[in-house]
Amino acid sequence: MKNNKQYLLLQQTDKKLEAFKDLKATVVPAKGWVNTFRTALKMSLRQLGNRLNIAPQSTKEIEEREANGTITLNSLRDVANAMDMQLVYGFVSKHESLEQMIGKRAKELATEIVMRTNNTMTLEDQQNSKERIEKAIAQKTNEIKSEMPKYLWD
Incomplete structure (x- = not known):
């Protein structure tokens, strides 16, 4: 993640979620x-x-x-x-961590982006190999996770 402040916030929030x-x-x-x-x-x-x-x-x-x-x-x-009690509320993640949630979403986006490009190349008879597509998806996933762009949750 490029932004250390964002990474720290993510880590602290994950730690708070541990209690739930x-x-x-x-x-x-x-x-x-x-x-x-x-x-x-x-x-x-x-x-x-x-x-x-x-x-x-x-x-x-x-x-x-x-x-x-x-x-x-x-x-x-x-x-x-x-009733002499205290209300406590919170969120429970469906994932192991917020980082995992971001990673999953980043991979979904990366797959969509790479496959869109691949479809265009296929139409031009320049189709990539399965290995090349997987490598491109992994690279794009890492890029999205690192930058956490505004479109991540669109």
């Missing part, structure tokens, strides 16, 4: 976390509502919004505080 890796396998309860914790604490809708200064029906609506994915982080934070 074990959570990848966590399954969200069907009724949501609010309902699960409230039930585990043997807290009624009325009791949680009182702690939130809202009606029991509004508490039920919060649980429903969480279960269907339309709740806000502020609402979740309020509920967590009312």
Whole structure:
């Protein structure tokens, strides 16, 4: 990577993601976390509502919004505080690291670029060998990873 500052930021962010890796396998309860914790604490809708200064029906609506994915982080934070808990959220990468994610995307782009050029050359009866194409893709991938151009995520 040409930009040391960008590389350092990438490394630091990857380090922060490490804390969430074990959570990848966590399954969200069907009724949501609010309902699960409230039930585990043997807290009624009325009791949680009182702690939130809202009606029991509004508490039920919060649980429903969480279960269907339309709740806000502020609402979740309020509920967590009312249950003497802390809301923590983050992202879990589908890859081993952000560098791996960038590498995958760079290879996709490089393949697209090289194959576009190769198709033009094929039409002109100047087709490259498979080895040459693979080498060109690898070189273009490294170039894209190094420069991290703005079009990387287009």
